Amino acid sequence: MFSIRDMRLGEGVEWTLHCCTLLALLPEGAALPAARLAEFHDVPGPYLAKHLQVLSRAGIIESVPGPRGGYRLARSPADITLLEVVLAVEGEEPAFRCAEIRRRGPSAIPANGYPKPCGIARAMWRAEEAWRAELAAYTIGDLLSGLAVDVDPRAALKSAAWFQEVLRR
């Protein structure tokens, strides 16, 4: 099949940002196992577990051992940017990959004729910098503040009930 459209973020970005937001709501000292995070978001447990391992390796969340163990945020919500989470999940590589096609074909010259990156790549990467800057300026703490304004009281109550039940187990 001919497909040219692949600039899509994986669902892992949505899942992990929701998980970080939920972990930010945990009371001091508490943790949530991967299975509970999957349950709350109704997403496939084993697949979510892989993403959580990635976040853990990136130092965004950390695992607490023991019967009441699980994951918690490794830092304060205000110290975790959306950019960190997105790059941990999607990789640090830029979305635009320059294959240096300017060096091919009839106008090709020796390598020393290309001291600077291609202008097309520079323009594309500049746009990615703007995207990264925006995500770097917004934190899990900001998501929490937004949630406080936006969330419907019924959903807040149901979340609180779930938390109490799960943390009592």
Next chain:
Amino acid sequence: MFSIRDMRLGEGVEWTLHCCTLLALLPEGAALPAARLAEFHDVPGPYLAKHLQVLSRAGIIESVPGPRGGYRLARSPADITLLEVVLAVEGEEPAFRCAEIRRRGPSAIPANGYPKPCGIARAMWRAEEAWRAELAAYTIGDLLSGLAVDVDPRAALKSAAWFQEVLRR
């Protein structure tokens, strides 16, 4: 295989931006067939042809019929933004897709409890707006101006020779 990294622009973006830049260098009234554009960039002809059809449908380039026909820009280089080319090739859909996972699981409430888009989606889309704004502010004309400064005279000479030969055919 477990893969969570798919936020990559296709090679079609690089190819089509290079093609638009080359077409912007054409003398008035001239056109280049898809096969010549593929030759100049040393990329697979049939695959590039698909991308050129996409640009043509988007009104960025237009095809000129006849023995000396081919493609030319449909508008002035200064009127074609990088954003138009990228969205034509990659599609208009945002890179971040919100699956509304907040509506699942134990905190789910009826649909009227979610009057606004999820804060996570809003933050992700805001970052995409910054990316789009950057690409919308930069045109094929700007790429041409950059080329005039950056291109090695040897490559410029070879390009000019190729142009003369191809347009004489």
